[in-house]
Amino acid sequence: MDEILMLYGGGAGMVSFLARVTGIDASAMVRLRQLTDGSDGQPPVVDVFATTPFEVVASRRIQGTVSRDGAVVGADTMLEALNATEFAAATPDAPIELNLGRPRDPSWPGALPPASGFKLIDNLPVEVARSLVDEGQKLARQFSGPMGPPQSLMNQTVVTAESGDVSAEIPMRMIFACTNLGLIPNFAAPMNVPRHLRISGLSRWVRIDAPFGTVYHSNRLSLF
Numbered sequence: 001m002d003e004i005l006m007l008y009g010g011g012a013g014m015v016s017f018l019a020r021v022t023g024i025d026a027s028a029m030v031r032l033r034q035l036t037d038g039s040d041g042q043p044p045v046v047d048v049f050a051t052t053p054f055e056v057v058a059s060r061r062i063q064g065t066v067s068r069d070g071a072v073v074g075a076d077t078m079l080e081a082l083n084a085t086e087f088a089a090a091t092p093d094a095p096i097e098l099n100l101g102r103p104r105d106p107s108w109p110g111a112l113p114p115a116s117g118f119k120l121i122d123n124l125p126v127e128v129a130r131s132l133v134d135e136g137q138k139l140a141r142q143f144s145g146p147m148g149p150p151q152s153l154m155n156q157t158v159v160t161a162e163s164g165d166v167s168a169e170i171p172m173r174m175i176f177a178c179t180n181l182g183l184i185p186n187f188a189a190p191m192n193v194p195r196h197l198r199i200s201g202l203s204r205w206v207r208i209d210a211p212f213g214t215v216y217h218s219n220r221l222s223l224f
Contacts, residue, residue, distance in 0.1 A: 129184055
């Protein structure tokens with residue numbers, strides 16, 4: 001059976017996110033996790049995770065309910081479903097039904113990061129992230145081959161965050177993902193949009209919360 005998402009709100013941001021995801025990888029997959037069910041009186045929330053060619057997983061939240069927790073579908077299919085509706089009109093009182101197509105569970109490369117338990121380690125000003133990306137892109141243009149930037153550049157630790165006995169190393173691939181997916185605000189963004197990235201850690205996972213989404217990286221050899 002096709003996967004169904006009942007959309008309550010947040011469609012515009014999700015369209016922007018998925019357009020970026022499919023723009024850098026047309027075959028990207030998304031996996032939907034029901035984070036809250038609305039039993040607290042607030043609209044239910046779904047975390048939408050997407051694969052990326054940077055070997056990190058990115059996510060953005062949307063208000064709604066999914067037919068099956070953990071469902072995997074094509075990012076392009078979900079984007080088409082959103083664009084085929086008046087997603088901006090969706091409300092908790094008048095949700096919009098989105099048909100996300102057939103499940104694609106075998107295409108997802110591994111486990112999702114934990115839903116909770118991450119410990120905040122540090123805040124990184126977005127200006128620092130932009131500076132790192134500018135430098136990384138210069139190096140990528142200088143040393144890239146037919147397969148893109150060298151893995152040594154992508155794996156290079158560019159920030160080490162520490163708080164007490166907890167630390168996290170941020171590789172260039174996480175910074176590239178944040179900027180290429182449009183998760184960091186540009187200079188024209190409204191002043192109420194945060195100008196920092198939150199770095200958190202949990203076991204083998206490192207997480208960066210940006211104003212327009214989140215990226216996760218595992219320190220294991222596999223993607224997830």
